Amino acid sequence: MTGRLDMRRLLSPIGVERFFAQHWQTRMALLPLAEDDLAFVRRTIGPLDPARLAGLAREEAQAWLANDFVAHSVFPVDPSNAMKFHQAGATLYFVNVPLPALTESVADFLGAPRRQVIASLFYTPAGGGAVPHFDKNENFTIQLTGAKRWQVGEAPMVPAAPDSYTLGSPAITPALAPLLAKAQRPPEQTVELKPGTLFYVPRGTVHHTSAGEPSWSLNLSYTPTMWLDLLRVGLQERLTASPRWRAIVTGAGKDGAGGDPAARNANYLPELLAELRGMLDDPKEAEALTRAFFERLDG
Amino acid sequence: MRLIMRVALPPATENPALAAPDFSLKWQLMLKQVGALNADVREQGRLHFVLLDIDPVQITPTAEAVFRLAGVKPDFLPQIVPQPYYGVRNY
Numbered sequence: 349m350t351g352r353l354d355m356r357r358l359l360s361p362i363g364v365e366r367f368f369a370q371h372w373q374t375r376m377a378l379l380p381l382a383e384d385d386l387a388f389v390r391r392t393i394g395p396l397d398p399a400r401l402a403g404l405a406r407e408e409a410q411a412w413l414a415n416d417f418v419a420h421s422v423f424p425v426d427p428s429n430a431m432k433f434h435q436a437g438a439t440l441y442f443v444n445v446p447l448p449a450l451t452e453s454v455a456d457f458l459g460a461p462r463r464q465v466i467a468s469l470f471y472t473p474a475g476g477g478a479v480p481h482f483d484k485n486e487n488f489t490i491q492l493t494g495a496k497r498w499q500v501g502e503a504p505m506v507p508a509a510p511d512s513y514t515l516g517s518p519a520i521t522p523a524l525a526p527l528l529a530k531a532q533r534p535p536e537q538t539v540e541l542k543p544g545t546l547f548y549v550p551r552g553t554v555h556h557t558s559a560g561e562p563s564w565s566l567n568l569s570y571t572p573t574m575w576l577d578l579l580r581v582g583l584q585e586r587l588t589a590s591p592r593w594r595a596i597v598t599g600a601g602k603d604g605a606g607g608d609p610a611a612r613n614a615n616y617l618p619e620l621l622a623e624l625r626g627m628l629d630d631p632k633e634a635e636a637l638t639r640a641f642f643e644r645l646d647g
Numbered sequence: 648m649r650l651i652m653r654v655a656l657p658p659a660t661e662n663p664a665l666a667a668p669d670f671s672l673k674w675q676l677m678l679k680q681v682g683a684l685n686a687d688v689r690e691q692g693r694l695h696f697v698l699l700d701i702d703p704v705q706i707t708p709t710a711e712a713v714f715r716l717a718g719v720k721p722d723f724l725p726q727i728v729p730q731p732y733y734g735v736r737n738y
Contacts, residue, residue: 417714419720419721429648432704433703437707
């Protein structure tokens with residue numbers, strides 16, 4: 349053990365090549381963890397103390413409560429009340445706990461910006477769980493203590509889902525709406541997670557969970573950097589620096605509404621497109637465009 | 648902690664208990680029993696927002712009181728208090 353997670357070793361039961369060929373972004377994968385890998389993860393996280401983790405969570409700590417009398421409610425949690433919410437039967441969710449020894453290993457293995465991979469912890473009471481939903485993140489879950497039953501779609505309901513969604517909810521983002529309209533919910537499999545299992549669930553895959561006993565689990569999630577983001581950020585940065593690209597659109601209306609003939613003469617979009625083609629055809633320029641994305645996020 | 652309990656009451660046709668002449672009285676009594684600090688009503692009495700200052704373990708018993716009376720599950724929202732503003736003028 350080198351002080352980092354060895355993702356190649358973690359995925360060795362199926363093999364890294366097979367993971368990328370058959371599972372990555374398309375299909376769940378369930379893997380047993382070696383005892384010393386689980387011990388390393390546990391040691392890296394430290395004590396599973398709700399108050400401590402509520403203090404560490406960089407984004408926020410939440411309590412989710414839903415039962416026979418309470419409709420699903422989300423409460424902000426702090427170190428002073430985390431344990432009280434657990435006693436009240438809530439699931440505690442500690443979002444973005446700084447665990448670089450784990451998150452950076454995953455990011456570096458995937459060739460992803462390090463800041464896009466975060467670690468979060470779930471403390472689920474007996475009888476707790478999550479309703480059917482899918483995430484916009486690629487999720488690696490490690491069951492730490494207790495047990496949790498997952499029901500997981502055999503394939504993503506929305507491949508490469510741009511946003512998360514709780515099934516049945518009227519809250520649908522504009523980016524998701526057209527994809528959801530033609531989506532079908534694939535059949536599900538039941539997976540029992542026990543301590544020492546690593547479970548990969550691709551984004552867009554419907555899953556719901558239930559814990560028969562108190563359960564702690566670690567979620568290493570990669571908020572995807574889409575290929576379109578990789579170019580968008582660099583292009584935006586590069587083109588914004590140019591007065592010609594920042595200039596006002598003139599004489600470019602559609603359907604003959606291009607304005608006065610003199611205004612149409614001021615339309616130099618064809619020249620800009622030629623400049624763009626040249627930029628994308630030049631390997632050095634293209635590499636510089638993508639580098640801007642990584643430098644912005646990890647700088 | 649301070650929370651807002653949101654109760655969406657169904658039409659009285661769906662729950663006859665809500666049409667009972669003493670429902671309003673019972674509702675007020677229930678609010679008193681759960682320690683409501685304030686209550687606001689919107690949409691002609693359909694939506695009730697109740698301000699509470701309760702311990703997390705009291706959330707479910709409070710919701711149960713609502714459920715027993717009105718037959719609906721309330722949800723809870725954290726109370727959001729604006730940050731203090733220390734502007735020097737026009738305030």
